[in-house]
Amino acid sequence: MKPRLFTPGPTPVPEETLLELAKPVWYHRSAEAKAILGEVAEDLKYVFQTAHPVMVLTSSGTGAMEAAVVNTLAPGEKAILLTAGKWGDRFRGILKAYDTNLVVVEQPFGKAITPEMLEKALAENPDTKVVFATLSETSTGIGHDIAAFGQIVARTDAILVVDGISGLGAMECRMDAWNIDVLLTGSQKAMMLPPGLAYIGVSEKGWKKIDATPVRSYYFDLRKYKKSIAENDTPFTPANTLIKAQRTSLKRIRAEGIENLWARHAKLAQATRAGVQALGLSLFAERPNNALTVIAVPEGIDGSAVLKKLEKQHGFKLADGQDTMKGKIWRLSHMGYTDAFEVLGAIAALELVLAESGYTFEIGAGVAAFQKAYAG
């Protein structure tokens, strides 16, 4: 059986990037290492759509989220958190650990925060210093209207922090044009790399706030990274083999072109939604994003059992819901190094397992609808 990975992180890594990881290790302070980091930093600016330097952290995405919190907020300062799922709630945990005066704007799982909700919260809390938002809420599949959030926050003194961990590279996101002050992501999503690195960019307005905020961390002190990246360096020994491999995946991204990448993900996501709906299944996300498709498990079906069968019988690894969502949704990633023919296979496999599970539908309806939508 051929294993196929469809979890929304980690995602499949291109073969030429994997081979890069098998090469001998070299010194991270060498001229060669600096040249590589320089290239990576330049290509990251392209992916972030920013003119500001993008910094490289050796950590999970959560580390970059923590960096975004600890660098921008002094103890007791007010922040608005927009949360619509587990990853918004990850910010809540970090913000609480750092004594934030926290205003939470919340939506139930599956729904998105609207620009109006943000506008109202900011009007009621004019002393807000930072707004935290999530581009792709991977726990539910919704995407947020970050462009609108950016316009609203830009009119205030507050800065906008966006967790782009699973969305960046898979859906349109323009750091500078959308007035995002702090944008962060992880390496294991649309960046086509294994986990281990996180990236973070900061606007001028963002740096102003950071420079006025007392340092409360050492490893995540972004001022150190800013100073280092100006010399194509890192303040601490980085995961340098991952950085070198990231260069290879970034070359692939640049060769495709970021707009083409967004368009490809949009087309793939649209076809996936069509395929799923043709099976009589419904989408869980009210405002679905293009990084992954989240399917509501139909009444009477054991959601977790279906996923186990999919993997055991056909090699397809999709992700279950997390925490309270376990068994209630299926999460199918189509971001990064995943193409239409692989997703088509995943839908075919899902059909086979569903048929076996007593769910009633016309075999072939999903793959046909996918193919039709993809053909456009």
Place this chain on the structure above:
Amino acid sequence: MKPRLFTPGPTPVPEETLLELAKPVWYHRSAEAKAILGEVAEDLKYVFQTAHPVMVLTSSGTGAMEAAVVNTLAPGEKAILLTAGKWGDRFRGILKAYDTNLVVVEQPFGKAITPEMLEKALAENPDTKVVFATLSETSTGIGHDIAAFGQIVARTDAILVVDGISGLGAMECRMDAWNIDVLLTGSQKAMMLPPGLAYIGVSEKGWKKIDATPVRSYYFDLRKYKKSIAENDTPFTPANTLIKAQRTSLKRIRAEGIENLWARHAKLAQATRAGVQALGLSLFAERPNNALTVIAVPEGIDGSAVLKKLEKQHGFKLADGQDTMKGKIWRLSHMGYTDAFEVLGAIAALELVLAESGYTFEIGAGVAAFQKAYAG
């Protein structure tokens, strides 16, 4: 030319470990991933010589140092820092960032902190909560008598934190028998892996202090890692391909046996010292450790120029001194996946460059002395 890496981190990685890194990526919450982490955690206990769980962080070694600080100290609590170089000073930077009431016991570069110095500091500061020490001070090549430090600290209410980043696996270090309460290391030294992971073990006395200390971090909150590792899991998406590859290197370490590993490093270090001294060069470290040999650059020789020639002409990459030590010392690592015949080559290459640089010695004296000492 064949490139050969002799920097004290990163160090060469075994070929079978590198090939592991080229394999397709898989989901980090799968049963397979948990089984792998379980094996790695078990083998790490063996390397640490501890019965306590060893936790896996996705970060540089500095991240684990920060975890050791932020989890054990409340703001304003007193700590004794034993520092004899750049890596002891790394702890100083972190401790300052976390508002520690800091007592610094210092030695000039090249000298080691003595047990008597620690004893005196503890007697003068009976309210000390944590003592911070460095096993191998890689910036100077000295090793500390951690066994003696452990005995002294164990008689008090304080806990002992040891940075084992470059020493662990290369020189004797027994967490439990030596009364080390928090022991940490990085993946890119004697653990034979690229950088990106850090490991940290905590004693019962250590956990007692941690549990009584307010949480001041999220990503480095060790309580989360403790809870997760009990289920062979991590709180945040780990660098899972590195973890899988670490399993392979750990199998190699287990197959050799930790005592044999220590003995091999001791023999190799002894032969290296003999070789260097036979060239009329002197060792920089007063109490040299077995992970690396640090050589004082002789009068009238441009230290940095010699290293550049070594790399350019013969492919051997040694490390320069850091910061104020630049040009004054040469640092030659013989830890991890480095054997006697490679170090012999490094000494041969050093001889060639030294001869060219106008340094007077008998060509062949270094390699002969190395060989003689190694033969035993």
